Amino acid sequence: QYVPVRGDHVIGIVTAKAGDVFRLDVGGSEQASLSYLAFEGATKRNRPNVQVGDLIYGQLLVANKDMEPEMVCIDSSGRSSGMGIIGQDGFLFKVSLGLIRKLLAPKCEIIQELSQLYPFELVLGMNGRIWVKAKTVQQTLIIVNILEACEYMTAEQRKQALAKFSGN
Numbered sequence: 001q002y003v004p005v006r007g008d009h010v011i012g013i014v015t016a017k018a019g020d021v022f023r024l025d026v027g028g029s030e031q032a033s034l035s036y037l038a039f040e041g042a043t044k045r046n047r048p049n050v051q052v053g054d055l056i057y058g059q060l061l062v063a064n065k066d067m068e069p070e071m072v073c074i075d076s077s078g079r080s081s082g083m084g085i086i087g088q089d090g091f092l093f094k095v096s097l098g099l100i101r102k103l104l105a106p107k108c109e110i111i112q113e114l115s116q117l118y119p120f121e122l123v124l125g126m127n128g129r130i131w132v133k134a135k136t137v138q139q140t141l142i143i144v145n146i147l148e149a150c151e152y153m154t155a156e157q158r159k160q161a162l163a164k165f166s167g168n
Contacts, residue, residue, distance in 0.1 A: 001027065001028065001029065002026065002027040002028050002097065002126075002127040002128055003028060004026060004028045004030075004032065004060050004063035004069040004127075005060065005063050005126070006060055006061070006062065006063040006064070007059065007060065008059070008060045008063070008126040008127070009057065009058070009059050009060075009083070009124075009125060009126055010026045010027075010032075010057075010058065010059075010060060010071070010125040010126055010127040010129070011026075011055055011056070011057050011086065011092070011123060011125035011127065011129040011130075011131060012024030012025060012026040012032055012034070012055070012056045012058065012071060012127075013025045013053070013054075013055055013056075013092075014050055014051065014052050014053060014054045014055075014056060015031060015052065016052060017050070017052065020035060020036055020037070021033045021034065021035055021036070022034045022035075022036065022050055022056075024056060024071060026060075026069060026071070026125075026127050027094075027127040027128060027129065028069060028127070030068050030069060031068065031069075032060065032068065032069035032070060032071045033068055033069070033070050033071070034056065034058065034070070034071040034072070034073070035070075035072075036048060036050070038058075038061075038071070038072035038073055038074060039073045039074060039080070039084060040073070040074050040078060040079055040080035040084070048084075048085070049085075050085060054085050054086075054088075055085070055086040055092060055131060056071070056073065056083075056084065056085055056086065057073070057082070057083050057084065057086050057123050057125065057131075058071040058072055058073040058083045058084075059071065059072055059073075059075075059083060086123055086131050087121075087133060089133060090121065090123075090131045090132055090133030090140065091131070091132055091133065091140050091141070091144055092129060092130070092131045093129070093130055093132075093144055093147075093148065094128050094129055094130075095128055095130060095147065095148060095151065096128060096151060097126075097127075097128050098151070099128075099147075099150065099151045100124060100125070100126060100127075100128050100130070102150075103124055103130075103147070103150075104124055104126070109155065110147070110150050110158065113158065113159070113162050114143055114146060114147070114162070116162075116166070117142075117143070117162060117165055117166055118134050118135065118139045118142075118143065119134065119135065120132055120133060120134035120135075120139065120140070120143055121133045121134075122143075130144075130147060132144055132147070142165055146158070146161060146162065146165075149161065
């Protein structure tokens with residue numbers, strides 16, 4: 001199970017709207033809260049359009065054992081910096097926290113190799129969730145399958161798997 005850490009970028013699933021706060025499942029023992037004001041450009045009049053079931057990529061502002069985790073979708077200067085509601089038509093899946101750390105490493109070979117296969121969008125959450133979207137459902141699922149299998153493959157096996165798909 002994921003233990004929320006302050007500063008982690010995570011993918012949460014909106015489970016409820018309660019007044020000015022959204023409740024999100026971030027994979028920990030407790031739900032995280034997210035204020036509607038924690039979005040770029042949000043005001044009392046201009047609220048973000050967030051629905052139950054939406055995926056949100058954000059950063060944990062508060063995470064300690066005595067308080068419920070609190071998430072924001074803006075950085076310290078009020079910019080979204082890529083955070084916010086994630087598109088509906090991608091695919092969300094879970095991997096181990098070890099694989100996430102590997103994928104988040106700078107110059108990750110796996111991601112570089114995959115990006116030569118197809119263009120795709122990718123969101124990696126430190127909580128082990130990955131959201132991916134390519135041009136077609138088939139391409140999206142191929143990327144999902146390779147990412148899931150990466151954990152148990154050597155670099156050599158991975159290159160062979162990718163070569164198989166790039167031949168299509």
